[in-house]
Amino acid sequence: MPEVVNGGAAGAAGASGAGASGASSDVNNNASSEQLGALSYVFLNSKGGMDGVDMQSVQQVVAAMSAGSRHEANERRKATEHAERTRQLLQRKSTWERDKVAVAKSRREVDAAVTRLEEQRRLSSVFCHVDQDQYYAACEEQERPELSGKAFAVGGIGMISTANYVARKYGVRSAMPGFIALKLCPHLIFVRPDFSKYTAKAQEVRGVLRTFDANLQVRGLDEASLDVTAYVKGRRDRDVLEAVAEKIRHDVAAATGGLTCSVGIAPTRELAKIASDRNKPNGQCIVEDFTREAVLSFIRPLETRKITGIGKVTDASLKALGITTVEDLYNARYLLHGILTPTASSFLLRTSLGIGAEDVSADRGGAEDDQQEHNRKSCSVERTFEPIGDRHTLSRKLIDIAFTLSRHLHDLGLRGHQLTLKIKLSNFEIRSRQVTLPHATDSSDDLIPAALKLLKAELPLSARLLGLKVSQWENENDTQVASRDILARFLQKGDEEDEEGGLRKVEEIVPSTTPTPAAAVAAKMAPPTTVRSEPWACIACTLENEASAKRCEACGALKGSSLPPTSTLALEKKRRAPTLLDGFASRLKKRSG
């Protein structure tokens, strides 16, 4: 749904304390890394339940805890890139401003677009956004009443998923590393996440919400967007809508044994979501009344960061252009149209008018509108670990991931044509490599060799994360396929015993006593005493190896068994990433040329 404005973090200045003062577009940051000073982390954005928090001192703790780390170094690297892109953005701004022809053209086009958008504005629908409060934490507290009133966080020392409201008073937030949270709140209790619990509760909640809109749209485990137009029979009186919001909150709490949620009601899904955040927790907000004027006065003063789709980076770019609020966004519409991509500028224009994506039916190709199930487009598994440079160890990790992914695909009844390897280097740089497979698959027999090949091409390196993603489903247009495949697999169940342990470690998959069928066959064909020049398939990772190889080239397992890894020096290749703003420049070139 959302777009990307892209551009620089630059905002550097703003960091923590007092916002960008006069902020008038003179942002002359030569962003040397020392000048960047305080880095901007997502979890430093004050959010619900953090009203009285001294963000200044939270910021200091975060900075102190991060100082000197590889992660911080990476953040600085990114900040420098952002600063450069912002510089280019401002450059293009001034070029555009001096080009009177371009400015005039922009005016014509945007004015026409605004007219068109206003024609499409619909104020007759009633949307309701439901957002569970501190969801994971609420689920946990329900089962462990002794946590009540105490500061706790769902997650671990590495990363926090959800902080309860008590912990938030200390500045602890989701997406914050646990060790930093612990510094902010020394008595913080960590609770291990239990997703099956949250999923089960989410189903209960959805059951309730479906009585208000059978076609609700879910967003993660703790959010849903409802079209309650039919439920309210088209009425939009304030008291009717307040009553609906109250009923939803009441019904959800009743059905879940007390889980609370916050509700927002508005003429678009986007506005309803923003409204739901206003009186959190356990509150509700109905946008004044369903008129153009009410909508505009609701959004105009909002900070751009409140808009779903405008994240940290985009927000910083907008700030560099002197844009802080939605009103600023509207006032800058000609400029934005002139210097951003059409997708980005039209998203921002629509947003600044408070017009919903659903009103602009052209986007979605109206016909296949309300598909019952959300169509998943990819399935992925990724794991973080202590930095590893040894290629055999990396291969084993990757094989484990492939088995897990295979099992997930299998459970979903999906087979894909595309395999993507994701690598996070030990310095936090992210790399991805993709192949198109000869046929759609969900099998580890296909995934493992392909994944290992992708990895091998990148070696040597030292990584802290590996991930695999499968996408591009077979028979995308055939909805029958999935269920047919599930049936097929059910019928072949006997063949799948080997696969069943997809989660087991490689070492467990290769018991040294019992040779796999492949190894047994290999043994018959080539007795150990004879050195036969036959290629062999590695038992551990299935890769075909040269006859002369004594060990698997990919995973290092000894021919006929698995083997402990040997170490390899970690070298990280240096690559130049093209930036989005480079692209803007070339697009402009095309235009004028």
Added chain:
DNA sequence: ATACATACC
């Protein structure tokens, strides 16, 4: 078609 960046929960 592939690689990278941004965003959301």
Added chain:
DNA sequence: GACTGGTATGTAT
């Protein structure tokens, strides 16, 4: 000391 995991999408080449 320590900074996630899963999915979608936009942009460039």
